[in-house]
Amino acid sequence: MGAVLLTGMVCVWQLQEKVDAERRTLKLDNDELAMRSPAVMKRLSLEYAPLMGAIYWTRAVQYFGGKHREHDPDLGQLWPLLDIATTLDPNLIVAYHFGATFLSDSPPRGAGEPEHAASLLERGIKANPEHWRFYQDLGNVYYFDKKDYLKASQAFEAGGKLPGTPPFMKIMAAKIAAEGESLETSFALWMELYQSTRDNDVRKNAEEHLRMVKMQMDLRALDRIADDYEKRTKERAACINELADAGLLSGQPLDPAGFPYVLGQTGRAEPNPRSPLRQEWLKGKK
Amino acid sequence: MRNVQTVAANTFREAVRDRVLYNLVFFALLMIGVAILVGQISIGIERDVIVSLGLTAISVIGIFISIFLGVALVSKEMDKRTLYALLAKPVKRWEFLLGKFVGLVMTLTVNTAAMSAGLYIALWTVNHGLQKGDAYILAAVYLILLKLALIVALALLFSCFTTPFLAILFTAGVYVAGLFAGDLRTVHGVELDPGALQLVRGISYLLPNFENFNVMGAAVHGHGIPGTIVWQATLYAILYIAIVLTGAAIVFSRRNLK
Numbered sequence: 001m002g003a004v005l006l007t008g009m010v011c012v013w014q015l016q017e018k019v020d021a022e023r024r025t026l027k028l029d030n031d032e033l034a035m036r037s038p039a040v041m042k043r044l045s046l047e048y049a050p051l052m053g054a055i056y057w058t059r060a061v062q063y064f065g066g067k068h069r070e071h072d073p074d075l076g077q078l079w080p081l082l083d084i085a086t087t088l089d090p091n092l093i094v095a096y097h098f099g100a101t102f103l104s105d106s107p108p109r110g111a112g113e114p115e116h117a118a119s120l121l122e123r124g125i126k127a128n129p130e131h132w133r134f135y136q137d138l139g140n141v142y143y144f145d146k147k148d149y150l151k152a153s154q155a156f157e158a159g160g161k162l163p164g165t166p167p168f169m170k171i172m173a174a175k176i177a178a179e180g181e182s183l184e185t186s187f188a189l190w191m192e193l194y195q196s197t198r199d200n201d202v203r204k205n206a207e208e209h210l211r212m213v214k215m216q217m218d219l220r221a222l223d224r225i226a227d228d229y230e231k232r233t234k235e236r237a238a239c240i241n242e243l244a245d246a247g248l249l250s251g252q253p254l255d256p257a258g259f260p261y262v263l264g265q266t267g268r269a270e271p272n273p274r275s276p277l278r279q280e281w282l283k284g285k286k
Numbered sequence: 287m288r289n290v291q292t293v294a295a296n297t298f299r300e301a302v303r304d305r306v307l308y309n310l311v312f313f314a315l316l317m318i319g320v321a322i323l324v325g326q327i328s329i330g331i332e333r334d335v336i337v338s339l340g341l342t343a344i345s346v347i348g349i350f351i352s353i354f355l356g357v358a359l360v361s362k363e364m365d366k367r368t369l370y371a372l373l374a375k376p377v378k379r380w381e382f383l384l385g386k387f388v389g390l391v392m393t394l395t396v397n398t399a400a401m402s403a404g405l406y407i408a409l410w411t412v413n414h415g416l417q418k419g420d421a422y423i424l425a426a427v428y429l430i431l432l433k434l435a436l437i438v439a440l441a442l443l444f445s446c447f448t449t450p451f452l453a454i455l456f457t458a459g460v461y462v463a464g465l466f467a468g469d470l471r472t473v474h475g476v477e478l479d480p481g482a483l484q485l486v487r488g489i490s491y492l493l494p495n496f497e498n499f500n501v502m503g504a505a506v507h508g509h510g511i512p513g514t515i516v517w518q519a520t521l522y523a524i525l526y527i528a529i530v531l532t533g534a535a536i537v538f539s540r541r542n543l544k
Contacts, residue, residue, distance in 0.1 A: 051338040058328040094330035
C-alpha cells in the first residue's frame with residue numbers, strides 16, 4: 001500500500017513538472033497582481049497591513065530579481081507592486097529607497113520610470129518627513145533620470161534643512177543650481193551614495209556608475225589634449241601614442257576596467273573596443 | 287469572588303488539558319522559519335518581517351482561540367450537562383460567566399506571553415541583540431491582549447442566546463465590522479439622507495472599535511507609542527467588556543436551562 005502511495009506521489013510530482021514546463025511558455029504576467037487597487041488591498045488586510053506591506057515588498061524584490069535573471073526588460077508591474085506595498089505600510093523605508101532606484105534606473109538596470117520613482121519618493125517624504133535620505137534619492141532621480149536640475153537642486157536644498165542632515169546636501173543643492181549637469185557633480189553624487197550605503201547591490205550599482213563617469217571625465221580630458229595637439233601640429237592625432245610621443249601624456253592612460261583608451265576615426269577619444277565599458281558608453285551616446 | 291476564582295482556575299486547567307497551548311509549537315516553527323528565510327528573499331526588512339509576522343501570528347492565533355473557545359465556554363458545559371450540576375451549587379450564573387471569561391483570558395495571557403518571548407528570541411537571534419525600539423512591541427502585544435479579551439466577552443454574549451455556529455459567525459462578523467467602525471464615521475462618496483447618516487454614525491459608536499487596539503505599524507518600525515493611546519485603549523476595553531459581560535449575564539440569567 002505504501003509503495004502504491006509513493007508511486008502515486010512520484011507520478012504527481014512528475015506531472016507537476018510537466019505542467020510547470022508547459023505553463024512557463026505562457027506569458028502569465030498578470031499572476032503577479034490579482035488586485036491592483038492599493039486602497040482595496042489595505043481594507044482587505046484588516047489590521048495586518050504592515051505584514052502585507054512587507055509581503056508585497058518581498059514580491060516586488062522577487063519580481064525585479066526574476067526579470068533581471070530572465071533578461072526581461074518589461075517591468076510593468078513593478079510600480080503597482082511598490083504602490084501597494086507602500087500604501088499598506090507607509091513607513092516601509094526600504095521600499096521607497098530601493099523601489100525608487102529600481103524604478104528610475106534606465107533599462108536594463110531598472111524600469112526606466114523616473115516619474116513613478118519621483119511619485120514614490122514624494123509619497124515617502126509625506127509619510128516620513130524626518131527621513132532626509134528621501135530628499136537625496138529624489139534629488140538623484142531629478143538630476144540623473146529626469147534631467148530637471150531646478151527640481152533636483154530644490155530637493156537637495158529641502159533635505160538640507162532637516163536636522164541631522166550632512167552638509168553634503170546643501171553643497172549639492174548649490175552646485176546643481178549653479179552648474180546644472182556636470183560630470184564632477186555626477187561623480188560627487190555617486191561617490192556619496194557609494195560611501196554612505198550599507199547595501200551591496202546599491203554599492204555595486206554606484207560603483208558601475210562611478211566607473212562610467214570616471215571614464216567620461218578621462219575621455220573629456222583626452223579630447224582636450226588631442227585638441228591641444230591639433231592646434232600645435234595642425235593635424236589630428238591618429239592614436240593615443242602620438243599624444244604621448246609629443247610629451248602631452250606621461251603614458252598610455254587606462255580606463256577603469258584596465259583597457260587603454262583609443263582615438264576613433266574622427267580623432268576623438270573612445271573606450272577600447274575590447275573594454276567591457278564600451279557597450280555602456282555606446283548606449284549612452286545613442 | 288471565590289466562586290469566580292474557582293471557575294476561572296478550572297477553565298484555565300481545562301484549556302491546558304485540551305492542548306490549546308500546542309499552538310505555541312506552530313508559532314515557534316513559524317518564527318524559526320521566518321528568521322532563516324527572510325534575509326534571503328527580501329531586502330532590508332528582516333526586523334520588520336519578524337515583528338509584523340510575530341504580532342500577526344499572536345493576534346490571529348489569539349483571535350481563533352478567543353472565538354472558538356469563547357463560544358464553547360458555555361455551550362460545551364451545556365452539551366456535557368456539567369452546567370446543571372455546577373449551577374445546582376451555590377454559584378450564581380453571572381459568577382459562572384465571569385469565571386469562564388477570566389479563565390480564558392488567563393489562558394490567552396499565558397499563550398500571548400509565551401509567543402512574545404518567542405518573538406523576542408527570534409529578534410535577538412536575527413539582530414544579534416535588541417534595540418530600544420523593540421520595547422514598543424510589548425505595548426502592541428498588550429493591546430492585542432485587550433482586543434482578545436473583548437472578543438472573548440463578545441463570544442460569551444453570543445453563545446448565551448444562540449447556537450455555537452451562529453455565535454462564531456456573529457463574533458467574527460462583529461470583529462470585522464469593528465475594524466471598520468472608524469470608517470463608518472467618515473463615509474465619503476455615498477449619498478445618504480441625514481437620518482441614515484446619523485444612524486450609520488450611531489452604529490459606528492455602538493460597534494466595538496478594534497482599530498483602537500491596532501498599533502502594529504508603529505511597533506513594527508520601532509516608533510514610539512504614546513502612553514495616552516495605551517491607557518485610553520485600556521479604559522475602552524474595560525468599559526466595553528463590562529457592558530458586554532453585563533449584557534451576557536442578563537441574557538444568561540433569563541435563559542431557561544431546563
